[in-house]
Amino acid sequence: MRSLSILGAGFFSFVVHGAVSSNGTAEVKSAQKWDDVTLRAAAPRVHPGYLAVVDVVVEDDVVNTIKVANQIEVPFLxxxxxxxxTDDISKIQDGIQIRMRGLNQVSLGPNNDTAYAGGGVVQYEVVQALYQYGKQAVHGLCECVSILGPRLGGGHSVLQGTHGLAADNLVSAKIALHDGSVITASAIENEDLFWGMRGAGQNFGIVLEFEIKVFDIHPDPWTFMTFVYNADKIEEYFQAWNQLEDIIADPGLVVLNGYYRKLPEINAEKPVLVMELIYQGNDTAAPQYIEAYRAIGPIHEVTVNNIYWDKLFDITNLGRNDRVCVPSQNWAGYVNSIVRWDPASMRETYDIFADLVAIETSVYEE
Ligand SMILES: Cc1cc2nc3c(=O)[nH]c(=O)nc-3n(C[C@H](O)[C@H](O)[C@H](O)COP(=O)(O)OP(=O)(O)OC[C@H]3O[C@@H](n4cnc5c(N)ncnc54)[C@H](O)[C@@H]3O)c2cc1C
Incomplete structure (x- = not known):
């Protein structure tokens, strides 16, 4: 920022444009499409501030932008x-956004047991690209989220019970470091960095390309069930969940996805509790979950059968146009992968959420 005020905005625009290849673009704050290229899902709560946005198309665009940012002492993200x-993202102010979406190629590795992808790829692109080969990878749950965002921090998904976290499935990564130098990290190269990339990866560099494990898609289709409850069932609902955790040692490929949400078509007054049960094939403990969740007395229940991998996320409300992918929505999901709930605390969180969504105007609105 110190240098920038000396350089002036015109020169800033000139140097940033100089960093990108002929097909890449750099937008400065006055650009017409500024709002589009800076839109964030959790805005305005998460609000990084930029002087320029560089839309990369080749890896060198990333490298050159990092070098330019360092020269003029401007932060980049x-x-x-x-x-x-995370709120930390808002710490970037007067910086350069390096928009990675141009690096979105996906290809199978030579032995068909890994895939290579560009650092700007999102889940939908990977699911569809691999599906044509009968393959799947471990990523997150939502089609609009990147492959690397979840993976570099761990990465929860429907396949984690079978193949582990997304981070466990990273084989190697080509990374642009803070000074623009590029190295590869894997189990046999820069091993310490590779270890750090699988859990705290967003802090160590920008991934230009990566290799992940892929698996044959199991032929059994998936089933998606939704149970909706009024809030008077909160205690019973979480007690039942705890009990199921106690009695079912290995549920098989069963995913429980719960959240509070306003669904006015079902309850016009108050947010409801939703339990989504997603499971594959017939060889799971799903019937036990279904019996327990029916016994609580849902006010609404829906089942969708015969879902295949390429449509799974779309049908389970995790698709690119679904509410989870739409910016600035209020919904409270539960923490991932814990084995015990405290019903009293969950009642408290519900009350906080209900108060929050009862407010008509966002408290963050300027
Ligand atoms: C609707 C929604 C659904 C979610 N679902 C899941 C889920 O199913 N499983 C799960 O584990 N998590 C999930 N999350 C959490 C999600 O994993 C994180 O919020 C993730 O960081 C988002 O990544 P992004 O690229 O979409 O966001 P961004 O804001 O673009 O990036 C997030 C962080 O990753 C860094 N980053 C982005 N690209 C790169 C790159 N190429 N190299 C290095 N760093 C990079 C950014 O600098 C930033 O620090 C979800 C979040 C939301 C909002």
Whole structure:
């Protein structure tokens, strides 16, 4: 920022434009499409501030932008899905956004057991690209989120019970470091960095390309069930969940996705509790979950059968146009992968959420 005020905005625009290849673009703050290229899912709560946005198309665009940013002492941030929701992202002010979406190629590795992808790829692109080969990879749950955002921090998904976290499935990554130098990290190269990339990866560099494990898609179709409850069932609902955790040692490929949400078509007054049960094939503990969740007395229940991998996320409300992918929505999901709920605390969180969504105008609105 110190240098920038000396350089002036015109020169700033000139140097940033100089960093990108002929097909890449750099937008400065006055650009017409500024709002589009800076839109974030959790805005305005998460609100990084930029002087320029560089839309990369080749890896060198990333490298050159990092070098220019260092020269003029301006911070930079890689953005792919724009779904990062930690407050720390707002610490970037007067910086350069490196928009990674142009690096979105996906290809199978030579032995068909890994895939290579560009650092700007989102989940939908990977699911569809691999599906044509009968393959799947471990990523997150939502089609609009990037592949790297979840993976570099761990990465929860429907396949984690079978193949582990998304981070466990990273084989190697080509990374542009803070000074623009490029290195590869894997189990046999820069091993320490590779270890760090699988859990705290967003802090160590910008991934230009990466290799992940892929698996044959199991032929059994998936089933998607939704149970909706009024809030008077909160205690019973979480007690039932705890009990199921106690009695079912290995549920098989069963995913429980719960959240509070306003669904006015079902309850016009108050947010409801939703339990989504997603499971594959017939060889799971799903019937036990179904019996337990029916016994609580849902006010609404829906089942969709015969879902195949390429449509799974779309049908389970995790698709690109679904509410989770739409910016600035109020919904409260539960923490991932815990084995015990405290019903009293969950009642408290519900009350906080209900109060919050009862407010008509966003408290963050300027
Ligand atoms: C609707 C929604 C659904 C979600 N679902 C899941 C889920 O199913 N499983 C799960 O584990 N998590 C999930 N999350 C959390 C999600 O993993 C994180 O918010 C993730 O960081 C978002 O990544 P992004 O690229 O979409 O966002 P961005 O804001 O673009 O990026 C997030 C962070 O990753 C960094 N980053 C982006 N691209 C690169 C790159 N190429 N190299 C290095 N760093 C990079 C950014 O600098 C930033 O620090 C979800 C979040 C939302 C909002």
């Amino acid at each position: 890689a953005v792919t899905g724009a779904h990062g929701w």
